[in-house]
Amino acid sequence: MAAPLLENLSESLGSPEPAVRLILSILIGYPCALVYRRFLFYQPATVIHLFHAFSGLALAAFNFGSQIYHSAVCILVQFLMLRLMGRTVTTVLSSFTFQMVYLLAGYYYTATEEYDIKWTMPHCVLTLKLVGLSFDYYDGGKEPSQLSLEQRSAALPSVPSLLEVCGFSYFYGGFLVGPQFTLRSYQRLVARELTDCPGKPPNSVIPATKRFALGFLCLVIYAIFSPYYTDTYFLTDEYEAQPFWYRCVFILLWAKVILYKYVSCWVIAEGVCILSGLGYNGVVDGEHQWNACTNMKVWVFETTPLFTGTISSFNINTNAWAARNVFKRLKFLGNKTLSHVTTLFFLTIWHGLHSGYILCFSMEFFIVTVERQALALVRDSPLLTKLANSALYPLIYVVQQFFHWLFMGYPLVPFCLFTYDKWLKVYSSVYFCGHVFFLVAFLIMPYLRKALVPKKERSQTKQD
Numbered sequence: 001m002a003a004p005l006l007e008n009l010s011e012s013l014g015s016p017e018p019a020v021r022l023i024l025s026i027l028i029g030y031p032c033a034l035v036y037r038r039f040l041f042y043q044p045a046t047v048i049h050l051f052h053a054f055s056g057l058a059l060a061a062f063n064f065g066s067q068i069y070h071s072a073v074c075i076l077v078q079f080l081m082l083r084l085m086g087r088t089v090t091t092v093l094s095s096f097t098f099q100m101v102y103l104l105a106g107y108y109y110t111a112t113e114e115y116d117i118k119w120t121m122p123h124c125v126l127t128l129k130l131v132g133l134s135f136d137y138y139d140g141g142k143e144p145s146q147l148s149l150e151q152r153s154a155a156l157p158s159v160p161s162l163l164e165v166c167g168f169s170y171f172y173g174g175f176l177v178g179p180q181f182t183l184r185s186y187q188r189l190v191a192r193e194l195t196d197c198p199g200k201p202p203n204s205v206i207p208a209t210k211r212f213a214l215g216f217l218c219l220v221i222y223a224i225f226s227p228y229y230t231d232t233y234f235l236t237d238e239y240e241a242q243p244f245w246y247r248c249v250f251i252l253l254w255a256k257v258i259l260y261k262y263v264s265c266w267v268i269a270e271g272v273c274i275l276s277g278l279g280y281n282g283v284v285d286g287e288h289q290w291n292a293c294t295n296m297k298v299w300v301f302e303t304t305p306l307f308t309g310t311i312s313s314f315n316i317n318t319n320a321w322a323a324r325n326v327f328k329r330l331k332f333l334g335n336k337t338l339s340h341v342t343t344l345f346f347l348t349i350w351h352g353l354h355s356g357y358i359l360c361f362s363m364e365f366f367i368v369t370v371e372r373q374a375l376a377l378v379r380d381s382p383l384l385t386k387l388a389n390s391a392l393y394p395l396i397y398v399v400q401q402f403f404h405w406l407f408m409g410y411p412l413v414p415f416c417l418f419t420y421d422k423w424l425k426v427y428s429s430v431y432f433c434g435h436v437f438f439l440v441a442f443l444i445m446p447y448l449r450k451a452l453v454p455k456k457e458r459s460q461t462k463q464d
Contacts, residue, residue, distance in 0.1 A: 018063065018116075018117035018118075019117060021062060021063050022063060022117055022176065022265075023219075023265075025059045025062060025063055025176055026176060026177065026265060026268050026269055026272070027268065028059060028172070029059075029172045029173050029269065029272035030208075030212070030271070030272055030275060032055045032172045032272075033172075033173065033272050033275040033276040034275070035051075036048070036051060036052075036276055037201040037202075037275070037276070037277075038201075041192065041200075041201050042192075045164075045190050045191070046163065048167065048190050049161075049163045049164055049166065049167035049190065050163065050167070051167075052167040052168075052170060052171045052172065053163065053166040053167045053169075053170045054170075055170070055172045056169070056170025056171055056172045056175045057170050059172055059175065059176065060122065060170065060175065060176075063117070063122075063176070064118070064119040064122075067118075068119070070102075070106065070119055070123055071119075071122070071123060071126055071169070071170075073102075074098075074099060074102055074123075074126065074127070074130060075126075075130065075165060075166060075169050076162075077098060078095060078098075078099070078130040078133060078134070078165065079160075079162050079165050081094055081095055081098075081134065082133070082134065082137050082159050082160070083159060087137060087138050087140065087141035088138070089138070091134055091137070091138060092134045092135060092138050095130065095131055095133075095134035096131050096134070099127045099130050099131050100127065100131070100349075100350070102127075103120065103123060103124055103127045103350070104349065104353065106119070106120045106123060107120055107352050107353050108353060111352070111353065111354070113418055113419055113422075115231075115416070121176075121177075122175055122176045122177070124350060124351070125174070125175065125176070125177065125178050125180070126169060126175070127350070128180055128318065128321050128350075129168070129169055129180065130169070131325065132154075132180070132182065132321060132324075132325055133156075133160075133165070133168075133183055135325050135329075136154045136155055136156050136182055136183060136184065137156045137159065137160075139151050139152075139154065139155040139156075140155040140156040140157050140158070142155070148328070150324055151324070153182075154182040154183075154184050154185075154324075155184070156183060156184060160183060160187075164183070164186075164187070165183075167186065167190070168183050168186040171186065171278075172272065173269060173272035173273040173276055173278060173293070174269065174273065174293070176269070177265045177266060177269050178266065178269065178295055178315075178317060178318065179266065179269065179270060179273065179293045179294075179295040179316075179317040179318075180317040180318055180320070180321045181273075181278060181292070181293060181317070185278060185292065186278070189276065189277055189278050194277040194278060194280040194292075195277055195280060196280065196283075196288040201277070202277040202280055203288075204274050204275055204276075204277060204279065204280070204290060205275065207274050207279070207290040208271040208272070208274040208275035208279075208290075209271070210271075211267050211268070211270050211271035211274060212267075212268055212271040214267050214298060215263075215264050215265070215266075215267030215268035215269075215270070215271060216264070216268065218260045218263045218264035218267060218298075219260070219264035219265075219268070221257075221260050221264075222257060222260035222261050222264055225257045225260075226257055226258070226260075226261070228257075229250070229253055229254040229257045231254075231258075231416050231417060233250070234254075234413065234417065234422070234425075234426045234429075235417075235422060235425060235426075239429070240429050244430065244431070247429055247430050248406055248430060248433065249406075251406060251409040251410060251413065251430070252402070252405045252406045252409050254409060255405055255408050255409025255412050256405060256409075258412065258416060259314070259412075262314075262315070263296050263298065263301070263314075266295040266296050266315070267295070267296050267298065269295070270293050270294060270295055270296070273292075273293035274290045274293065278292065278293055279291065279292050279293040279294075280292060293317065294316055294317075295315060295316050295317050295318075296313065296314065296315075296316065297312075297313035297316065298313075300312075300313035301313040301314060304404075305397055305400040305401050305404050306371065306375075306404065307364075307367050307368055307371050307404060307407070307408065308368055308371060308372070310404070310408060311364070311368070318347075322343050322346065322347055323343070326342070326343045326346050327339050327340065327342075327343040330342055330343070340365070341365065344361045344362075344364070344365055345361075347361060348360075348361045351415075352418075354418040354419060355414070355418075355419065355420045355423075356413075356414030356415055356416070356417055356418045356419065356420075356422075356423050357415060357418075359411070359414040359423065360411045360412065360414050360415035361411075363410070363411035363414075363434065363435075364411055366438055366442075367407060367411070367438055369442070370438050370441050370442050370445070373442070373445045374441070374445070377445065377448055377449055377452065377453065380449070380453045381449075381452040381453050382454070383452055384452060407434050407437070407438070410433075410434035411434070413426050413427070414427075
């Protein structure tokens with residue numbers, strides 16, 4: 001059974017050999033974490049940094065060969081910036097500019113029209129780590145009263161060593177596919193602070209095994225169903241010849257399947273972080289928490305009927321990074337919408353230079369805007385509130401989930417097909433139904449509020 005699953009998986013992820021190497025590399029993180037726990041937990045920090053750095057470097061070389069020099073160059077330049085330029089705005093801007101330009105140049109020179117596993121894949125994760133490092137070092141020079149709680153927890157009191165930055169950057173639990181974590185969290189790991197047993201390796205085998213099992217289940221689901229829901233089918237004459245309803249349902253099912261590619265990798269990688277101790281997140285209500293590196297809330301992802309719910313449960317640490325280092329630092333603009341748009345634009349170019357990314361994130365912003373207006377309408381309308389809480393809710397939930405996943409898949413089409421000639425062909429085949437649906441919803445929302453919301457509630461909403 002394993003051989004056909006691996007064959008299906010490798011074909012759906014791209015060319016077989018790179019896909020197999022990537023999956024094996026994520027899985028190798030588990031024995032690396034066990035070696036660290038068993039033999040290195042009590043060793044000096046220098047030994048631990050060397051182990052983490054060389055383990056990550058070995059996995060990077062296994063996947064990308066000599067192209068690991070790209071990450072080495074960026075890590076060295078980042079370290080020199082911190083050392084030579086100090087805690088200044090210039091350091092932050094220089095870091096942001098250099099790391100993003102290097103990443104975008106990599107995208108430009110390696111881009112194809114297919115999903116390829118190449119050195120830019122882990123490098124985009126590394127870019128956020130290194131840019132975040134400059135922000136955290138800058139914050140370390142401020143008075144604690146000037147910082148938010150999350151900034152204080154990430155702020156660096158002193159400049160890290162080159163070996164420390166390498167261990168942080170190449171840590172085998174997050175180098176290839178994430179998750180994002182701060183250097184302060186990594187320092188606490190090395191200092192043996194991230195454990196439920198002070199001074200001893202954490203009791204994290206069972207929590208890590210649970211995440212591994214869940215991630216592996218998602219991987220199996222993806223491997224089984226992905227051959228039947230391929231990106232290339234959208235571009236065939238057979239798809240175009242299908243009835244309109246079939247084309248729409250295919251988008252819905254394709255979206256559910258395609259996202260398991262990301263879910264499985266992130267959940268398996270999270271298990272590595274938990275096993276090492278990096279996932280430890282203190283005690284809540286008397287129970288030890290292992291969710292510091294959670295990148296997926298799988299139950300929420302599967303059950304929420306809301307677009308915002310799916311977004312907030314997906315790639316959590318990257319979204320948190322963007323919120324902390326982009327959105328909240330744009331507070332000086334005095335406009336949340338502008339900050340939100342700027343953050344989405346940053347995430348767009350961080351993903352790549354294809355037009356499909358621009359369309360995906362712009363459509364996401366539009367969908368979320370309309371959904372928030374719809375939720376406010378239901379909240380403020382006595383009639384709709386009563387209907388939402390009635391015995392009809394299970395039926396409403398099913399209908400809502402259908403539209404939710406149909407229009408979750410809709411912006412994912414350009415995200416996965418990349419170029420305008422491809423996504424335009426698909427959108428034309430479904431008559432731009434997503435654009436039409438949300439544009440009409442956006443235009444009629446004020447009239448629905450006028451008809452369904454009492455005047456008193458409308459006045460209160462305007463005041464708020």
